[in-house]
Amino acid sequence: MNSPQKSVKIYLAPMEGVVDWVTRDMYSRIGGFDQMVTEFIRVTDRVVVDEVLYRYMPELKTGGRTLTGTVVLAQFLGGQPQPLADSAARAVELGALGIDLNFGCPAKTVNRHDGGATLLKFPDRIENIVATVRKNVPAHVPVSAKIRLGFDDPKMCLINAQAAEAGGAHRLTVHCRTKTDMYKPPAYWEWIPQIKEKVKIPVVANGEIWSYKDYAKCALITGCDQFMLGRGAMADPFLASRIKNKDESLPDWEIVKNWLPYFFDASADYVSPHFAQARSKQWLRQLSLTFGEAYPWLLSFFNEVKVITDPNLFKEKIAVFKN
Numbered sequence: 076m077n078s079p080q081k082s083v084k085i086y087l088a089p090m091e092g093v094v095d096w097v098t099r100d101m102y103s104r105i106g107g108f109d110q111m112v113t114e115f116i117r118v119t120d121r122v123v124v125d126e127v128l129y130r131y132m133p134e135l136k137t138g139g140r141t142l143t144g145t146v147v148l149a150q151f152l153g154g155q156p157q158p159l160a161d162s163a164a165r166a167v168e169l170g171a172l173g174i175d176l177n178f179g180c181p182a183k184t185v186n187r188h189d190g191g192a193t194l195l196k197f198p199d200r201i202e203n204i205v206a207t208v209r210k211n212v213p214a215h216v217p218v219s220a221k222i223r224l225g226f227d228d229p230k231m232c233l234i235n236a237q238a239a240e241a242g243g244a245h246r247l248t249v250h251c252r253t254k255t256d257m258y259k260p261p262a263y264w265e266w267i268p269q270i271k272e273k274v275k276i277p278v279v280a281n282g283e284i285w286s287y288k289d290y291a292k293c294a295l296i297t298g299c300d301q302f303m304l305g306r307g308a309m310a311d312p313f314l315a316s317r318i319k320n321k322d323e324s325l326p327d328w329e330i331v332k333n334w335l336p337y338f339f340d341a342s343a344d345y346v347s348p349h350f351a352q353a354r355s356k357q358w359l360r361q362l363s364l365t366f367g368e369a370y371p372w373l374l375s376f377f378n379e380v381k382v383i384t385d386p387n388l389f390k391e392k393i394a395v396f397k398n
């Protein structure tokens with residue numbers, strides 16, 4: 076095994092409806108991630124109540140970290156600076172160790188209600204939001220921002236990156252696509268060196284890193300030493316640790332498969348067996364795409380279990396994955 080790349084930082088991407096408390100906890104146990112983010116907490120015209128903050132971020136009860144110690148940032152989304160800042164400050168009072176601001180969400184409902192990627196058209200608003208949040212939380216608490224390249228114009232990334240820095244963001248994550256691109260490959264990593272010429276804060280490269288090879292190419296093109304993994308981490312839960320260990324081997328189903336029954340049980344304990352079944356199917360689908368070529372039976376297994384409606388039966392079926 077190669078010596079670990081201590082200088083490389085890897086973050087688990089925020090993913091609404093995917094990266095919840097259970098997933099963060101499990102990925103923290105699996106290892107390789109330096110930080111994680113909650114699902115987005117939407118803020119409209121008033122401060123978010125504690126109950127909602129605790130629901131999105133149960134880690135508030137464990138010092139702002141997962142049970143195995145990974146720092147989790149509270150992620151906020153909205154267009155009104157003061158309610159965002161007040162909500163962020165409250166999250167910090169309750170135990171959040173950092174705040175992340177989402178300027179990239181493409182969802183229609185979110186954008187219609189003034190938040191997410193629509194703000195990429197208004198750099199001054201990005202600066203104002205970051206600055207207001209920055210001012211409202213103690214100076215030692217990091218406030219990061221996450222952008223896409225633009226709403227429909229990728230050049231906007233240069234101005235928006237400067238806006239986030241001027242507002243006081245300590246770090247900027249760039250999902251290297253516009254909102255109009257949605258999730259269509261490729262990710263345009265080549266914008267990152269241009270962004271890095273414009274700002275001094277650390278820039279995190281995000282988008283389309285599915286394998287060690289992708290990571291190596293992204294590192295070469297961007298010159299970054301900080302990366303965020305989203306769908307690639309769901310498809311290959313050990314990708315972050317293999318990147319850290321400079322291990323170019325392919326994902327290993329024999330190791331990954333054990334985590335499915337664990338994930339089901341943890342999700343069932345945390346929410347409900349039906350929830351666990353839905354989330355496990357979602358993850359199994361992603362895994363069957365990764366491993367289906369090497370294990371073609373996995374695709375038929377997924378097709379068989381995806382129609383099961385009884386969580387007990389589903390649990391029995393996936394028990395075959397336990398070593």
Ligand SMILES: Cc1cc2nc3c(=O)[nH]c(=O)nc-3n(C[C@H](O)[C@H](O)[C@H](O)COP(=O)(O)O)c2cc1C
Pocket residue numbers: 088089090091092093114115177178179180221250281282283284303304305306307
């Ligand atoms: C299901 C899903 C939900 C997402 N939710 C969020 C979110 O809440 N906040 C955010 O900033 N980005 C969100 N994203 C975008 C990801 O954080 C990430 O930027 C994007 O998936 C690109 O990275 P990837 O190619 O590694 O997946 C989401 C993406 C997906 C697929």
